[in-house]
Amino acid sequence: MRKTVDEYLASGPGFAEGEVIERIESFRRRRPRLRDEFVTMAHGAGGKASATLVDAVFLEAFRNPYLEALGDGAVVTLPGGDRVAMSTDSFVVQPLRFPGGSIGRLAVHGTANDLAMTGAVPAWMAAAFVLEEGFPIADLHEIVADMADAATAAGIQIVTGDTKVVPRGAADGMFVTIAGTGIVPAGRRFGPQGVCPGDRLLLSGSIGDHGTAVMLARGDLGIDADIRSDTAAVSPLVELLLAAAPSTRWLRDPTRGGVGTACNELARACGHGVLLREDRIPVRPQVGGVCEMLGIDPLYVANEGKFIAVVAPEESAAGLAALRSHPLGADAVEIGEIVAEPAATVVMRTTLGGTRIVDTLVGDPLPRIC
Amino acid sequence: MRKTVDEYLASGPGFAEGEVIERIESFRRRRPRLRDEFVTMAHGAGGKASATLVDAVFLEAFRNPYLEALGDGAVVTLPGGDRVAMSTDSFVVQPLRFPGGSIGRLAVHGTANDLAMTGAVPAWMAAAFVLEEGFPIADLHEIVADMADAATAAGIQIVTGDTKVVPRGAADGMFVTIAGTGIVPAGRRFGPQGVCPGDRLLLSGSIGDHGTAVMLARGDLGIDADIRSDTAAVSPLVELLLAAAPSTRWLRDPTRGGVGTACNELARACGHGVLLREDRIPVRPQVGGVCEMLGIDPLYVANEGKFIAVVAPEESAAGLAALRSHPLGADAVEIGEIVAEPAATVVMRTTLGGTRIVDTLVGDPLPRIC
Secondary structure, three states, X not given: OOOOXXXXXXXXXXXXXXXXXXXXXXXXXXXXXXXXXXXXXHHHOOOHHHHHHXXXXXXXXXXXXXXXXXXXXEEEEOOOOOEXXXXXXXXXXXXXXXXXXXXXXXXXXXXXXXXXXXXXEEEEEEEEEXXXXXXXXXXXXXXXXXXXXXXXXXXXXXXXXXXXXXXOOOEOOEEEEEEEEEEEOOOOOOOHHHOOOOOEEEEOOOOOHHHHHHHHHOXXXXXXXXXXXXXXXXXXXXXXXXXXXXXXXXXXXXXXXXXXXXXXXXXXXXXXXXXXXXHHXXXXXXXHHHHHHHOOOHHHOOOOOOOEEEXXXXXXXXXXXXXXXXXXXXXXXXXXXXXXXXXXXXXXXXXXXXXXXXOOOOOOOOOOOO | OXXXXXXXXXXXXXXXXXXXXXXXXXXXXXXXXXXXXXXXXXXXXXXXXXXXXXXXXXXXXXXXXHHHOOOOOEEEEOOOOOEEEEEEEEEOOOOOXXXXXXXXXXXXXXXXXXXXXXXXXXXXXXXEEEEEOOOEHHHHHHHHHHHHHHHHHOOOEEEEEEEEEEOOOOEOOEEEEEEEEEEEOOOOOOOHHHOOOOOEEEEOOOOOHHHHHHHHHOOOOOOOOOOOOOOOOOHHHHHHHHXXXXXXXXXEOOOOOHHHHHHHHHXXXXXXXXXXXXXXOOOOHHHHHHHHHHOOOHHHOOOOOOOEEEEXXXXXXXXHHHHHOOHHHOOOEEEEEEEOOOOOXXXXXXXXXXXXXXXXXXXOOOOOOO
């Protein structure tokens, strides 16, 4: 049943039937329309353009409740009662090796972390390689050894795979795609629906290390800095947190798009505001310096061994202590809280005492960092 | 305990202790060493070089019983008792559209069929895209629509995914990697260990359609022929076969490397011989003609909607009838049988009455057909 805007303006609450409310709500939830005719680098950067592409192309075509949740992975329930998480990521990072890691370690860690964010314990992986003709077998051996090492350390078995080769010039060395599965222990359910004003945001450590390390490793910026990627599997840290803070409502690893974009996804999904405190967000001096030189905000730089957790206020201190008890979480901090207003928005209380809106990443300041 | 060759030659059966027998057997099972220094197109063709690469690089590094089975996918058992199959494939086919299909349909069918070959009912998929900057969004829409269509038709949900973009020239349009999972119904276990002399080989239809269709679609051969890819999800056909022939021991979809290579994998894995009858192998006249013109053997050309099954002799007729009752299996035939000698080898009784050895595919006659 149609209603005019005049009717709407003239009426108070309760003006529209359920169906109309639903249509208006669904319109409000819509993201910007995809206007591009061609794929741009920004579509792969994890920010606004990526979200628009996912919405307009993939969600539109594949629509189902698992995909619509837009989590780091999907959790399906099997007839026997087990809940299994699935996640996948392609890795196209350049260069293939960088201080602190390689495409091999990154591929295993990245997929393991996406699984951990659903509450799953990562268990099995499938690895698919696209190799460019002429790629050195010795390099392949090294990268595969890194994958094996990272998988073993994380208690994961690589159980199946595939290899394709394309002619010289049809790919850039190698691309790896990992799909992972893991079992979600009974009772664990995370999601934005449980998040409420007053909840606290914990961050497991410093931000921007991975993105800046890879950027500098390309060598074309002529900047020297002592920065290593933070690539790591965070599952052990997640388990410590969940034991200490069973109220944990929501988890996300801030990879492409960084902490700024992850918080925006949270704000949009839960409908509340996210208030970040600039003075608490840990940025290593070297990382901060490089970001200043390049004119980029570390809040949008990718991390590969960090996560954000939303926990109840009364469990924040215990959660933080649990994170800090592990070497990977030594720099964990409470970076902010959930607020009622402004709704569905991220704001930052700056070091100087002002407040600014933190938007989703726009453009692609750091291409091919994962 | 060491034994000399002289001792061996001088002795009859039973000469060696179990441990020595095991070492000799493991030596016999060894595949050729990887001598290449660089990746070649043959490493992606699904034949001898592919098997060597998988052995020397991936199996060596990731070694575990799931991977060592070298099946089309891995089957893991969950705490609740469900057995879940996982499989993955990257798709780099060129061109992206060809008569009878597209990279989108192929990606869903290929992964669904790998799952079906483990006995699983395909259920959930993860889709990861690597896109080249400048790729037309309209083409992406079409390919994604094909994927959605193929998934819906096969009863599969695409539940999670990923998109990466690389700069112009760093990839060839688009690559898609699909990982799939499905549940294996209780009691289903396929494997080469159950295969024994006397068993029959059923093939679900004509061979070589997919590879020749894609090859001709590139347009650079200047050959016109009415050939369409056979790309299809074969799960319904597998279920019909299993209902009629519960003895089914082993299933394989002869994709890269074709029926010739799939039969060699069977022979090596079960240790028995595979006897094929040339006059029974269905090759459409147009496909046969193109293969003759190009000097390639249809036995090594990829199929994407066919499978080979090994069944007990007494159930062969019922299995065949079940396959033929479905449009996808209308041309199903019994193409041969398992024989005791020659061990671990594939032989073909030719139309002229002779016998020749059928080896694994060597080289890469048809690059990038999936």
